[in-house]
Amino acid sequence: MDKTINNKAWFLVLPVFLLVAFSAILPLMTVVNYSMQDTFGNNQFFWNGVGWFKELLDPSTDLxxxxxxxxxxxxxxxGVILSLEVPLGILVALSMPRGGWTVALCLVVLALPLLIPWNVVGTIWQIFGREDIGLLGYALNRAGISYNYVSNNLDAWFTVILMDVWHWTSLVALLCYAGLKSIPDAYYQAAQIDGASRWAVFTAIQLPKMHRVLLIAVLLRFMDSFMIYTEPFVVTGGGPGNSTTFISIELVKIALGQFDLGKAAALSLVYNLIILIVCWVFYTIMTNAGAERRPVEGGAQ
Incomplete structure (x- = not known):
């Protein structure tokens, strides 16, 4: 029996499409327009074509x-953030209780760092790392470790990485915990009957079942870490020198510090394209790995 397809339902989502077009597509077109022009102030723009993109991709130029x-x-x-936060998040999720009142306590504690605004996180760690009043800086220097994130490149990187791990590992842990809670008890009972070790249970049951939430965690954490701005800007200002000047900070310097709107627009478009490409690569690799694993699991069952 043929089913009648009613396309009138698309009119219900039409306002959403219009809202997205107004809030995303139109500003994007404005950036594209700026990226092909130059300005000398007074709101006077001059056509430059793809000149800024050529300069952007030429290592011999300043831009x-x-x-x-x-x-x-x-x-x-x-890369460092993903290699630290994903294993830590899995470890925390595996260590969390599966029932009782302690579950709610653990979830609340894990959610606390995620509720703090990004600029406040930067301010907290800016004070936390100071040598005179900061607990981290004071303790390290008292222990005989020379630590100064203001003047030492490695210390600045250590502080920014530690700050991000503290702030966002909870997100990975919560996602992994949700994946673990969705595993039926029958899997664990079968593993117990077979005498499977703890490592075997993790590699054969828990890790495959967490595949989709790990995909989401990796994509979210890559996008967030690649677009990081507020925290390192508040803590180090991109320094010492340019050691922690990421693309977002460089973009703000060009757009607001130098008022080179054309260069900044071209940089922002390339920046956005890189994020989309890398996320697509991550998604393709991990979904293909999951598709290869599912027939094996189905055959085993």
Missing amino acids: GGRFLASLWRNLIFS
């Missing part, structure tokens, strides 16, 4: 050198 340097810092930072 290209600054962009590539900040891009490498972003990639290194995101």
